[in-house]
Amino acid sequence: MVPKTRLGKRSPLGTLVCGSSAEGLTETGPLGCPDSGPHRSKLYPGQKVSVVHKVNNATMLSHFMVFYLIRFRCMCTVEAKNVEVWSNSITTWTMRNTETVDMDEIMAAMVLTSLSCSPVIQHSAPKSLTTAYTVFIENGGGELYDGGYWSCDHGNGSPAPSPPITEMDKSAPLVDEGLDMELDQMLFNEPTPRKRKNSVKVAYRCLWPNCGKILTTVVGIKRHIRNSHLGQSDEHSQREEDFYYTEVYQDLEQTTPSGGHRSSCTSPSSPSRHTTPSPTTPEMHQHSPLSQSAPGSFWQVHSEHSYQAPPPVQVVTPIKPLSVPVSCHWTPSLTVHQSKQGSPFRRRSVSVGEQWLQNNNATFRPHPASVSPPRNHCTSRRIRGEAKKCRKVYGIEHRDQWCTACRWKKACQRFLD
DNA sequence: TGTGCCGGGCT
DNA sequence: AGCCCGGCACA
Structure with a gap:
């Protein structure tokens, strides 16, 4: 099934800068000014956000913008109200939603921002092109916040130099907490x-x-x-x-x-959202986090072809969305799997643990058919473990999220004892 | 009583 | 092989 929403595959790298003003046309350097920190505001639901983008490829922008807005499930109505060509190579987009401003939108804007750093965009853009995105946060009073400005500079034709992440982290509390983590993942996991x-x-x-x-x-x-x-x-x-x-x-x-094999880590919606910056892996050099979320790249390792035999570890391409922290911790906790009955974005994907399981199965877990699991007493039922099984973890109402074995009332393969 | 899963039947 | 479920054992 092709997901209705395709995830971007581009690098979500953004460079936090400041210096923009209400007019939003001031070109700023990629490294930001000293007061960028204090101006980074906390975003609140209901705030209006405008995204100003300066790039010479408006079509691309609009595409990405729409795409990402959709991707991040902006439920509100968003319309590009203003498209103006300010100069021979600067297009300004002002996106302002009409009603409910969702954090997702802001996130979308930020991801959009990151796109400007995309290698592909760079390829297609003149080297002299300067691209900048500005996220204006409109305060209750209607004033535009002049902080929180993400931009990228393609002037040198190389991936925009991001300020050190640590610096950004220290500078100020970043938006919303939940958003923060997502952003960390999306924006700063750039290899x-x-x-x-x-x-x-x-x-x-x-x-x-x-x-x-x-x-x-x-x-x-x-x-x-x-x-x-x-x-x-x-x-x-x-x-x-x-x-x-x-x-x-x-x-x-x-x-x-x-399309290298990615080790037992991460699923798009893995709940084990450790904020720990993921180590830079060779694969990450190959794929940006967003690229991992492209259509065929759901980290959807179909582990359930057979409820007992470990399936071939088939990872199409590295990804989730929303990129996910590459965490190899096995946490048999409830994975916020994307279920079919949920939003279109929700898909059943393999949890970190499941992938871990698969990998381990492939390596040292004896196949039931060839080697009987150790049993305390012959022909007895396997001892019931303490671990919660799918039934308990997901509940009967989410049976579709159970591992196949559980669904078939077989020994759970996801949560081993 | 709820849960895990064996064993077996059906497709 | 994939899927489903009756029914038993166990906590």
Whole structure:
């Protein structure tokens, strides 16, 4: 099933700067001014937020904006009220929702911001292009907050230099707490600058479910996506292909398989949202967190093909959304799985623990068919463990989130004792 | 009594 | 093989 919402695959890296003013047109440097901290406000539901974007590709922006707004489930009505061309290369978008301002929207704006740092955008943009996004937070009084300004500078054609994360963390409390974590994940898990010179071969992998086609050119992969998956209809926007492929880098020195296997970590909606910055893994060098959330890249390892035999660890591409902290802690706690009956975004995905389980199953867990599990007494039932099983964890009403074994009334494979 | 899961039946 | 469920054992 193709999720109705496609997750962006681009790098959610944003650079926090300040210095914008109400007019929102002041160009600022990427590193921000000293008073950026104090001005970073806490966002409250109900606040109005405007996003001003300066880039020379309005189409792309609108696309991303809409996409991300959808992605983050902005339930409110959002409309681009203002599109103005200020100069030969500056387009200003002002997005302002009409009613309920959701934190998600702000988040969307921030992610949108991060997109400006996307390598692809960089590729497609002139090197001289300067891109900046401004998030204005409108206070109750209607005044525009002149702080909280995220921008990226493409002037040098390299990924925007972000201020040290630690610095940002120290500077001031970032928005909402929950949002904070998400932002940390989305915005700051950006891998270190990619290694893509000489020793790195770049290719483009189609993220369409069950496709995975890899082509060596952007044009090629886009053509493939459009022809093979999207079709020619106008139903899909011009740049929709962007969301269906990701770059893969093959280190010619180490020759790692593209779309590399990602270790037993993370699911898009894993609840184990440890704020601990995830270590930079080789895979992360290859895929930005957002790219991990592309269509075919749900960290949806179908662990339940067989309720006993561990399935092949099939990780299409690294991801969730909303990117998820790469945490390898096995926490048999309730995973906020995205269930089908929930919002369209909710999908059943494999929890961290489950993946851990799978991996471990693959390595040292004896197959029931070949090696009988140790039993205290022959032919007796297995001793009931203390661990909560799916039934208890998810409840009967969420039976669809149970592991297959539990659903079949077999020994739980997700929460082993 | 609720839960875990074996054993077996059905498709 | 996948799926479902009766029914037993256990906490």
